[in-house]
Amino acid sequence: MPADSRAIFAAKWVIVDAFHSHKNHAIYVSQGKICDLAPFPELRSRYPEATLHKDESTVIAPGFVNAHHHCFGVNLVNQGIFDDVLEPWILSAAGAADISSRTATEYASLRLLKSGVTAVVDCCTAAETVALSESKIREKIQVFSSLGLACAVAPGERWQNRLVHPDGQDQAFLASLPESLRGTLQRKHISRKRLEPENYVNLISRLHEEYRGTDTVDIWFGPTAPHWTGRRLLRDIGRTVREKGVRVQTHAEESLLQHRTIGGADFPTSISELAQSGLLSENLSLAHMVWADDKDLNRVADMGAHIVCNPSSNLRLRCGIARAPRMKSLGINLALGMDGTSLANDDDMFAEMRLARNLYWSDDPTQPDLSAQDVFDMATMGGARLMGMDQHIGSLSIGKRADFQIVNLNRLKGPWLAEHVDPVELLVxxxxxxxxxxxxxGGSLAVVDGETCGRDEHDVLQNVAEEMQRATDQKLSTKDYATLRSCLMRWYENWLADNVRPA
Known part of the structure; x- marks a missing residue:
């Protein structure tokens, strides 16, 4: 159905948002937007000329918002890069096959669409130069937009601490390695050319201004994390954010080692660093925040910043479980992200919600846990608010973009389903x-029975396979990785013993 068609979609339930569902209702879509919502007989009488799509064995729900993602291309496990503690995993993941950004983004987009995701925050690596970075960003926007996905592209880089967390310790760690590994890490991590910080700030600022008038495309700053960015650059970004309203997404308090080794007397935590840089505001979203303490969470709440939880990633990379119930109790807007590392490598947002629901129990028995409605809100309106697009996406409210999914209930109903069951509970x-x-x-058909409509999936898969075949195998050998991992964990253990005072 093209976006300019007029159509009625009727189902057993219409889920407008996490907290409002209507039985035997329908939506009226015209010009790519939700134009009306009412009981089916009423809507049919109002728009008798509209094309009718009616199926009482389905539920109509908003498209999901994946609020933190990386387009890795082929699953890293398929490349022989296996789950591990975050810090050695990062050094290993740098050896992933270098396929083109377009191909990786197309492949990720098709997978997300088939999971009901219609909006995404793509955290990517900036390229080596301004021209290459601009080309990469525009290419990503073109891919997302051509497939109908709302998007925010947030490029970043690791400008410092490229091997280990504590500031200025890279060379000391490098010297601790066997000579056979030093050259490899020097080449892949230390010497790799990166976009100059000043050029980075100017580029993101310029592109953000160019796309400012669009409802469903945005360019953000994506500094990888405070400890990988540096104080001066963070302050330059903060100044631009205040002047031009650019949004920012960064990783923060993801792992225990990050939490224990970043900062110093002036900036004991990443949140302190962000606050001092002028970045702690409603324009900031923080990915992970697993190890944030109450003081930091209160500061985030006070300044209106957002947190995006990534339960699958945090389990796979041994980071822990975010205190989402505590975050919610403080009034922090929560979103949900799959981080390119969903639990089964399938980018299934239903599975991500289910994991969040079952992991995010309150550690205070007097406080409520996250409900099915809460995690559904994280996957829809929470992400829309984080993206600053909540007036356009995230729910099926009248006037918003017609981004929705039709879910078949036959398997879910089984032999019997109680009439009073909440459809949000059922889906989650x-x-x-x-x-x-x-x-x-946007009112246009994007997926039918697992097949995408806007791009030949076979062509994309063939491109992936061909590029993977040509790509140089950059990953460390099993033996070298085992050696590196042992050296890295021993180095952190020694550094922590010498530098971190007991609590």
Whole structure:
């Protein structure tokens, strides 16, 4: 169905948002937007000329917002890069096959669409030069937009601490390695050319201004994390954010080692660093925040910043479990991200919600846990608010973009389903991406029964396979990785023993 068509979509339930569902209702879509919502008989009588799509064995729900993602291309496990503690995993993941940004983004986009995701925050690496970085950003926007995905592209880089966390310790760590590994890490991590910080700030500022008038495309700063960015650059970004309203997403308090080794007397935590740089505001979203303490969470709440939780990633990379119930109790807007590392490598947002629901129990028995509605909100309106696009996406409210999914209930109903069951509870507890019948973006059909409409998936998969075949195998050998991992963990253990005072 093209976006300019007029159509009625009717189902057993219409989920407007996490907290408002209507039985035997329908939506009226015209010009790519939700134009009306009412009980089906009423809507049919109002728009008798509209094309009718009616299926009482389905539920209509908003498209999901994946609020923190990396387009890795082929699953890292398929490349022989296995889950581990975050710090050695990062050094290993740098050896992932270097396929083109366009191909990786197309492949990721198709996977997300088939999971009902219609908006994404793409945290990517900036290229070596201004020209290459600009080309990469525009290419990503073109891919997302052509497939109907709302997007924010947030490039970043590791400008410092390229091997280990404590500031200025890279060379000391490098010297601790066997000579056979030094050259490899020097080449891949220390000497790799990066976009100059000043050029980075100017580029993101310029592109943000160019796309400012669009409803569903944005360019953000994506400094990888405070300890990888540096104080001076963070302050330059903060100044631009205050002057031009650019949004920022960064990783923060992701792992225990990050938490224990960053900062100093002036800036004991990443949140302190961000606050002093002028970045702690409603324009900032923080990915992970697993190890943030109450003081930091209170500062985040006071300044209106957002947190995006990534439960699968935090389990796979041994980071821990975010205190999402505490965050919510403080009034922090929470979103959900798959981080390119969903639990089964399938980018299934239903599975991510289900994991969040079952992991995020309150450690205070007097405080409520996250409900199914809470995690559904994280995956929809929470992400839309984080993106600053909540007036356009995230729910099926009248006037918003017609980004929605039609989920078949036959498998979920089984032999019997109580009439009073909440459809949000049903989806969060039991649905899979394979239950999605159709996905619409901006009123246009994007997915039908697992097949994408806007791009030849076979062509994309062939491109992935061909580029992977040509790509140089950059990953460390099993033996070298084992040696590096042992040296890295021993180095952190020694550094922590010498530099971190007991609590």
């Amino acid at each position: 507890s039991s649905a899979k991406s394979t239950d999605i019948q159709k996905v619409y973006t």
